[in-house]
Amino acid sequence: MACEGSGMSDGGGSPPSKSTFHRPQTLKYNKGYALAPRPTVGIGQDPLLSEQLLQQEISNLSIETPDITYGSSDQSTVKVFIPAHVALDKKVLRYNAYFQENIHYSPEEECWVRPVVINYYLEDDCMSIFEPIVENSGLSQGKRLKRQRLPKNERGEHYQWKDLNIGMDLEVYGGNSNKSTFHRPQTLKYNKGYALAPRPTVGIGQDPLLSEQLLQQEISNLSIETPDITYGSSDQSTVKVFIPAHVALDKKVLRYNAYFQENIHYSPEEECWVRPVVINYYLEDDCMSIFEPIVENSGLSQGKRLKRQRLPKNERGEHYQWKDLNIGMDLEVYGVKYHITQCDTFTKDFMESEGIVLNEPEPIPVDPYSKRGKNPQPAFTKASGFDNLHKFLTMDCMVLRFFALWEDTDNLFGETRPVTIQYYLVDDTVEINEVYVRNCGRLPFPVLMRRLKLPKTRKPPELFPSCVLEVSAAEVDEYYSPKDFQVGERIELLSRRFLLYDCDGFTKEYYQKNHPDLEMKPLEQACQTQFGSGAGSRLSVLSSKKRLSTAPLLNHRTSVWYGRPA
Structure with a gap:
């Protein structure tokens, strides 16, 4: 068995002849009072020096008067006592070892050599055994023994750090031991809802405890002895309040800014993407999380x-600690390398308070794709006369609406019909819809002309006749624009005459702002004279509704009168 660093040993020499190594009992209870009997034997049942003195020597010691001084100038400062679980917290002895597993079902191999890592925790003398995981090995690897105290022999002793050394064999739960059970005895039970703690009578492996092997006479002698009780002492030190780590480090997070590069294999213009991330380290439980800021319309x-989880550091089962992080380093997590560039103020102050000096902050490289988007390559195209994109962004959903009359009286059975003309400012198109009055007797087909650009003047045709009926942009000199539509004037669109007699409020505001020279005044009198069939303007139609009869109607099936309000 090999270890990393310096191992610990109790030195060479012949094995001790002692059979028991526990300390003598120095605490007992009598009628509810705690008594501290003076021990008569030491470790290994050896008699103490005080028990070997003669009675005459004890009498001489009791007669001598000690020199008592009340205070002195050379008193030293009492050091603060640090308990073992605080002084030895997170201090682990690590040993590399192996074990052989016999193979009985293969004629080609006799055994497997499987390496393991043995961790000894100085805080509570516990041990754990971990086997490194090898991919595609087909073996059940990982944690072999959880953190616990491992038995050393049948007398209930456990392994200590002095028992471990390089080259020795560590026998754990196997070998020549005749034990069949290794669990600890039950020391907690409930009776009528009350928790009771019975004293265990056997140890690990069902071996009887030493206290059960004592004779009744030895137990009686221990109960008769009177302990020496002292009330207080002058060297008592102030005990500091212990604060656990999950309370002292609650909601304390170290934040680092980093980035990683993602290779691009399907684009000839870029090689990689630079993606920034934020790495959070939680001091409470040594967990980490990685977050990438969201960029709108990035497509990623x-x-x-x-x-939030503990991130593995290597194949030996170690995890990243806060001491392993620094600016300028590469943090490799699950095959992705994150390069740390900077940190926040709290992280810098915390690391400096722990004696770690951080490196200088580094800038995050510019993403080639973002740089290419901010500085587009020049395009060698012909400059346009008008910016269509700006026109779309500023004039979308803006429509000029005119109320007009379609004068179709020149044709046979022709008449004058009300229509609405809509001019779309975003693309200079025109749409004409008929206005149907209720019970007019016409089919509901309101679209008189679909939305299109209307040519105002055309170039003379070079060849006549032409086989193409549609008019192309090359054959048009000028299209209709908003300045060609004026209220009170007639306009001819696709060989049809229309009289514009009114418009909506938005159209009036648009003409007052952009074409103040054009007067947009409605023609109510002209509208009334144009309707030969009795239909007038909107005002006359509304007035005719007020002259309707309000007499009640009779329902002949139910003989109930239904009155209508006036």
């Missing part, structure tokens, strides 16, 4: 990359 799956 961003947000939380790794949830």
Whole structure:
């Protein structure tokens, strides 16, 4: 068995002849009072020096008067006592070892050599055994023994750090031991809802405890002895309040800014993407999380990359600690390398308070794709006369609406019909819809002319006749524009005459702002004279509704009168 660093040993020499190594009992209870009997034997049942003195020597010691001084100038400062679980917290002895597993079902191999890592925790003398995981090995690897105290022999002793050394064999739960059970005895039970703690009578492996092997006479002698009780002492030190780590480090997070590069294999213009991330280290439980800021319209799956968890550091089962992080280093997690560039103020102050000097902050490289988007390559195209994109962004959903009359009286059975003309400012198109009055007797087909650009003047045709009926942009000199539509004037669109007699409020505001020279005044009198069939303007139609009869109607099936309000 090999270890990393310096191992610990109790030195060479012949094995001790002692059979028991526990300390003598120095505490007992009598009628509810705690008594501290003076021990008569030491470790290994050896008699103490005080028990070997003669009675005459004890009498001489009791007669001598000690020199008592009340205070002195050379008193030293009492050091603060640090308990073992605080002084030895997170201090682990690590040994590399192996064990052989016999193979009985293969004629080609006799055994397997499987390496393991043995961790000894100085805080509570516990041990754990971990086997490194090898991919595609077909073996059940990982944690072999959880953190616990491992038995050393049948007398209930456990392994200590002095028992471990390089080259020795560590026998754990196997070998020539005749034990069949290794669990601890039950020391907790409930009776009528009350928790009771019975004293165990056997140890690990069902071996009887030493206290059960004592004779009744020895137990009586221990109960008769009177302990020496002292009330207080002058060297008592102030005990500091212990604060656990999950309380002292609650909600304290170290934040680092980093980035990683993602290679691009399907684009000839870019090689990689630079994607920034934020790494959070939680001091409470040594967990980490990685978050990528969300950029709108980036087309990438961003947000939380790794949830809060302990990240593996290497194949030996170690995890990243806060001491392993620094600016300028590469943090490799699950095959992705994150380069740390900077940190926040709290992280810098915390690391400096722990004696770690951080490196200088580094800038994050510019993403080639973002740089290419901010500085587009020049395009060698012909300059346009008008910016269509600006026109779309500023004039979308803006429509000029005119109320007009379609004068179709020149044709046979022709008449004058009300229509609405809509001019779309975003692309200079015109649409004409008929206005149907209720019970007019016409089919519901309101679109008189679909939305299109109307040519105002055309170039003379070079060849006549032409086989193409549609008019192309090359054959048109000028299209209709908003200045060609004026209320009170007639306009001819596709060989049809229309009288514009009114418009809506938005159209009036548009003409007052952009064409103040054009007067947009409605023609009510002209509208009334144009309707030969009795239909007038909107005002006359509304007035005719007020002259309707309000007499009640009779329902002949139910003989109930239904009155209508006036």
